[in-house]
Amino acid sequence: xxxxxxxxxxxxxxxxxxxxxxxxxxxxxxxxxxxxxxxxxxxxxxxxxxxxxxxxxxxxxxxxxxxxxxxxxxxxxxxxxxxxxxxxxxxxxxxxxxxxxxxxxxxxxxxxxxxxxxxxxxxxxxxxxxxxxxxxxxxxxxxxxxxxxxxxxxxxxxxxxxxxxxxxx
Numbered sequence: 001x002x003x004x005x006x007x008x009x010x011x012x013x014x015x016x017x018x019x020x021x022x023x024x025x026x027x028x029x030x031x032x033x034x035x036x037x038x039x040x041x042x043x044x045x046x047x048x049x050x051x052x053x054x055x056x057x058x059x060x061x062x063x064x065x066x067x068x069x070x071x072x073x074x075x076x077x078x079x080x081x082x083x084x085x086x087x088x089x090x091x092x093x094x095x096x097x098x099x100x101x102x103x104x105x106x107x108x109x110x111x112x113x114x115x116x117x118x119x120x121x122x123x124x125x126x127x128x129x130x131x132x133x134x135x136x137x138x139x140x141x142x143x144x145x146x147x148x149x150x151x152x153x154x155x156x157x158x159x160x161x162x163x164x165x166x167x168x169x
Contacts, residue, residue, distance in 0.1 A: 048111060056103055056111060059147040061139065068140040070104035070150045079134045085156060086122030094119065095157040098127040104150050108136040119156065127154040 046053060063069065072079055089095070096119025103112045110131045115124050131152060139148035 046112065053112060056105065056147065060103060061141055061146045061148050063148065066139045066141055066146070066148055067143070070108075070139045070148055071137045072152075073108070073135045073137055076152075079130050080154075082130060082133065083154075083156075084126060085158070086126050089119075089121035089123050089156060090158065092121055093158060094121045094123070095155075096120075096123055097153050097155045098124055099151060099153050100127055100131050101149060101151045102131060103147060104136045104138055105147055106138055106145050108138055110134060110136065110150075116151065117153075123154075123156045126156075130154060 048056065097117065098115060098119050099117035101114045101116050102110045105111050113128055113131060115128070118124050131154070136150070138145040139150075140146065
C-alpha cells in the first residue's frame with residue numbers, strides 16, 4: 001500500500017513537471033497577447049504628448065553618471081502587495097516574469113513604460129498598472145534629483161498544489 005502511494009505521488013510529480021514545462025514553452029513561445037516593436041518592446045499608451053515624451057527622454061541621465069538610482073518609496077514589497085493575479089493567467093495556470101523599463105521623472109512618477117519581457121495572459125498589463133501606481137524617489141546626481149531610466153522585473157507565480165493545501169482559508 002505504501003509503495004502504491006509512493007508510485008502515485010511520483011506519477012503526480014512527473015505530470016506536474018510536464019505541465020509546468022509545457023506551460024513555460026507555451027508562455028514564452030506563443031502565449032503572448034501583444035504585438036511588439038522589435039526595437040523598443042511593447043509600449044503601452046502614454047499620457048504624454050510626443051513632444052513632452054521627447055523632452056523627457058532628452059533629460060534622462062545615464063545610469064553610469066548617477067550617484068543614486070531611483071528607488072521605490074516603501075520598497076518593492078509595498079508594490080507587490082498590490083499585485084492582483086490576472087484571471088486569464090489564473091485560469092491557464094500561467095506565471096512568468098515581466099520586465100518593465102521606464103523613466104522616473106523629477107516628481108517620482110513612472111513615465112514612458114516599455115514592456116521589455118512579456119508573459120501575456122494579462123500579466124503585462126498588471127505589471128504596468130503596478131509600476132504606474134508606484135511612487136519613486138528620483139535618481140540623484142551631485143545631490144540633485146534627476147530624470148533617469150529604471151528597469152524592474154515583476155514575477156507572477158501561482159502557489160503549488162502543496163502550498164494551496166497548507167494555505168488556511
